[in-house]
Amino acid sequence: MQRDIELFDIIRRERDRQTRGIELIASENYVSDQVMEAMGSVLTNKYAEGYPGKRYYGGCEVVDESEKLAQERLKKMYDACWVNVQPHSGAQANMAVFMACLQAGDKFLGLNLSHGGHLSHGSPVNFSGLMFHALEYNVKEDDGRIDYEQLEQIARAERPKLIIAGASAYSREWDYERIRKVADEIGAIFMVDMAHPAGLIAAGLLKNPVKYAHIVTSTTHKTMRGPRGGVILMGEDFPNPWGKTTPKGEIKMMSALLDSAVFPGVQGGPLEHVIAAKAVAFGEALMPEYKTYQLQVQKNAAAMAKCFIDKGYKVISGGTDNHCMLIDLRTKFPDLTGKIAEKALVAADITTNKNMVPFDSRSAFQTSGLRFGTPAITTRGLKEEQMAWIVELIDRVLTEPDNSQNIEKVRAEVNAQMVKYPLFAW
Ligand SMILES: Cc1ncc(COP(=O)(O)O)c(C=O)c1O
Structure with a gap:
């Protein structure tokens, strides 16, 4: 086959751009060679709809192993009880949580986009704002920190079904305990999107939201330094069914709801080459050097x-x-x-x-x-x-x-x- 000179020249120029400049975009990083190797591997050829041991295609025995390895390593990183490593991106991880926890039109509460929040936390041009009733809390004008009083006030008055903590442009630690308290008071699900600080959290430099939230989502490519992708995690709350009843009348566990929200809810076949690269990055995150790196980032x-x-x-x-x-x-x-x-x-x-x-x-x-x-x-x-x-x-x-x-x-x-x-x- 003839080499695609046109395309590979574009990649070479992007590589030059990355090499010669100072990269200060807060959501970007450079992955290791072995993460890139896994992403560019033969695993891209494999269809594996479903989950390890329960696939809709034959020949999945090998990718079952890499997906299970990614799951086990991710659980270790955050002391989680249940994880899903299939979301193609952070926004899709969030979409799956919305699908599992809410009905169209339900109220949820997230950080205002112009105060540091993310598109998928309620922007009117995103699925979250288009299909659900988005409410927002702000940061305070005087000190730029989350206005927890306002958050509590809105939560009590509006009784959203889901409260989201997490941001794209917020430089401070979160008071997860305080948000969980008000979520429990009104019977809401508390979700943390830790996409930005996930690497610092894995290194123990910031509080681990898995201990406070019912559900945690993340990207894998920012501070975490893995391939582009998303994940969903749950801690000790994971056995709670939260009484969601299926059309057949059976009460489903949140873990099962989330699994089916990712596939077949919002995605088809998982990107097994990216999941393998996630496994490599999670393995790197469990090494002592990772903590040294994250400390230096901070x-x-x-x-x-x-x-x-x-x-x-x-x-x-x-x-x-x-x-x-x-x-x-x-x-x-x-x-x-x-x-x-x-x-x-x-x-x-x-x-x-x-x-x-x-x-x-x-x-x-x-x-x-x-x-x-x-x-x-x-x-x-x-x-x-x-x-x-x-x-x-x-x-x-x-x-x-x-x-x-x-x-x-x-x-x-x-x-x-x-x-x-x-x-x-x-
Ligand atoms: C807090 C937060 N959540 C979710 C996302 C979405 O991630 P992705 O771009 O992988 O969909 C981002 C991306 O910047 C983010 O900052």
């Missing part, structure tokens, strides 16, 4: 937030407990939008994303903020000492976002330094 984020504050930027909530931070550009550069800032930084090979800040005066297309995260640069080997250098470069670009000569100088400096942090073995 230290780098704290150092970076401090450097931004020292340079006169407003960091929402005044710092970070995890891997990410949200910068409100308005205090230092009132006329600079997140959109323009992102574009100027990308031109300097510093990749980040524009983000709305709580109580933003601009739209989601313009925004007044930028989100930064340290998982990828930490995988690359950068330490606290380099954070001041990175913030200095960002500040130089944002001070003159239209000065292309200045941007070019910053880019040359970025490229010259990043050569010192090799990325891919092949």
